Amino acid sequence: MTLTAEQITYLLADNGLLKTGADFKGEVEHLAYNSQSVRPKTLLFIKGNFKAAYLEEALQKGACAIVAPMDFHHETTVPTFRVDDVAAAMSILSMAFYDYPQNQLALIGITGTKGKTSTAYMAYEMMNEATQGKAALSSTVQVITGPNPANHYRAHLTTPESLDLFRWMHEAVNNGMTHMVMEVSSQAYKKERVYGLHFNVGVFLNISPDHIGPNEHPDFADYLACKMMLFDHAEQIVLNADSDHFAPLIERAREDVPADGIWLYARKTDDLERSAEVTYETIKEDLQGSTFRLDEHGQQAEQLGLTGEYTLDMPGDFNQGNAVAAMIATRLVGTDAKAMQKALTTVKVPGRMQEITTKRHGTIYVDYAHNYASIAALLHFVKANEHVQKLTIVVGAPGNKGVSRRPGIGKAVNEQSDVVYLTSDDPQFEDPNAIADEIQAAITNPKVVVHRQMNRTQAITEAIKHSGPADVVVLAGKGMDEYQKTNGVDVPYENDWAIAKRVVHSLEGDK
């Protein structure tokens, strides 16, 4: 794969990004945005907080041209394409370099404050089932470009940098994949990681205030505006009519997508005012999963042919809505109801509502929930089960990130849990005790028993040890993370799931 100087100039100019061209004659054989991955004949993108030392390293390693913003002022003789928006330029050039792999894939993009990963895995399993293993996935947890374990990668971002995304898509196409589902974060739009990318189907699960603060969004309006950009970039939209802020969502969807490309879904209620093409209702539910019924309303919806009852082997009533969203989206790219039903009984999402049933210490859930909306939904689901006696949550909050979430975490704990173990998450450069103070300030209900144990492994151990057969322990916020980000370093961590399994084994001997 190569890009010639003429192609680079043309693509940047044609997309209105080029400010000044470069005196560059050759062609590039590699693209990079990090000096550490530069090789001879690399085109380097200078973006973010790029330091002069990185450029020196890149030049020593053979970078032959750079794409830089107008305000990058380091003395260099390397040919430089000056652009207004380097991230957008990187996306445009990466998709060309990798030969527009998105055009070979039926592509679903999923956004939402909560549920993106679970829905993406459900859609991935459904499409895999329908295509005999020809689906790819880009999620917060993993990127999967083919069935071979060598094509499974640990993800670092919810939505990868565009260069990585198109490289993975290209790999997926080379591996024979025909379908792909990916999570699209608000940051993906804010930081132009999906600039110029169009989805066959966009799924909008829900939105509530989150990701507001330094390095993320200045306010909710910005967060909402970024998330709604998905509507501009999708041929068809699957939209949750139960989402908060539905009015601006549907208004914007109708501006961007023709009426027959908008698919609303909602939990069935008696509210005749509300209309959705697809509704669902719980038939039965327990701590392990549920059966729900899906109904289609009107001619457009009936074309889907999905009316019926489905069994979901994943706990959480909120996962029924995620399942329905995945079903409509994958139906629109050719998946059938039979494949969906099979996937719903086999899908496992790493670190999302992973459940351990014990003999004497109740049910344990490992879940990534890390903000008010997702923790409240999880605790509400557990509390709704009349057989549950004591609900314990082990939770903290990351340092130097999502700082505004802390009172919300405390509020959710305050409203619905019986016992909380405040612990460390990814403390980074902050004191976990000070973070715990901020969460605890919102726990004012005297009935909630508060323990503080900053050693996360120890907190999990104590919470399980002190729970009985009809109790539930929720381990929130870290999912399957195998590290704790501390002082800028990923300190190895066993992961919540493995710790819980080990503790149960030591207490009960057979798990």
Ligand SMILES: CC(=O)N[C@H]1[C@@H](OP(=O)(O)OP(=O)(O)OC[C@H]2O[C@@H](n3ccc(=O)[nH]c3=O)[C@H](O)[C@@H]2O)O[C@H](CO)[C@@H](O)[C@@H]1O[C@H](C)C(=O)N[C@@H](C)C(=O)N[C@H](CCC(=O)O)C(=O)O
């Ligand atoms: C705010 C933001 O988007 N930051 C991302 C951005 O950071 P940055 O540009 O400041 O990078 P930096 O580390 O200062 O480095 C600057 C540049 O120098 C380069 N570099 C760096 C070191 C070196 O030795 N050589 C070198 O060339 C880097 O590749 C980078 O291009 O580019 C980095 C490289 O790709 C990302 O890792 C980093 O994401 C950080 C880790 C992050 O946490 N981002 C969050 C806010 C995020 O994007 N989250 C959303 C999820 C939201 C949701 O849950 O809905 C996501 O999509 O993941």
